[in-house]
Amino acid sequence: GQPIGCPGLDAEGAYKIYEKKGRQATKYVGGDTGCDLNRNEFDGEILYQIVEDYAVNTEKWYVDFPIVLKKMLRNGYSPEMMTDGPNVFDGVTCRRKKGIFQCTKA
Numbered sequence: 162g163q164p165i166g167c168p169g170l171d172a173e174g175a176y177k178i179y180e181k182k183g184r185q186a187t188k189y190v191g192g193d194t195g196c197d198l199n200r201n202e203f204d205g206e207i208l209y210q211i212v213e214d215y216a217v218n219t220e221k222w223y224v225d226f227p228i229v230l231k232k233m234l235r236n237g238y239s240p241e242m243m244t245d246g247p248n249v250f251d252g253v254t255c256r257r258k259k260g261i262f263q264c265t266k267a
Contacts, residue, residue, distance in 0.1 A: 167196030223255065223262055 169175060175191030203211065215222045227250065235243060255264040 167194045169194035169196065219260075219262060220257075 169191050170189070172191055175189060177188045177190045179186055179188065202208070215225075252267040253264055254267065255262050257263075
């Protein structure tokens with residue numbers, strides 16, 4: 162996907178299309194976006210910094226993801242309104258190999 166909603170992001174010629182590892186990729190080359198969206202804060206932390214933190218710290222993402230996913234899936238519903246689905250994480254083990262998590266189900 163491509164971000165939208167800021168004057169600089171929507172400008173013609175703001176993106177360069179190139180090939181990376183045999184796939185088409187897009188890079189923003191437009192300079193100032195003219196947008197304050199990246200200055201929004203969540204619990205006192207700027208949103209783009211949260212994204213960058215997860216990008217460089219995969220272990221943090223790995224720990225936080227199941228907690229956030231569960232919360233997100235329940236958003237707007239009380240526990241009484243929910244029906245438990247299959248526990249897809251039962252029997253799953255993850256190991257870090259050369260800096261990459263590899264998960265397998267027993």
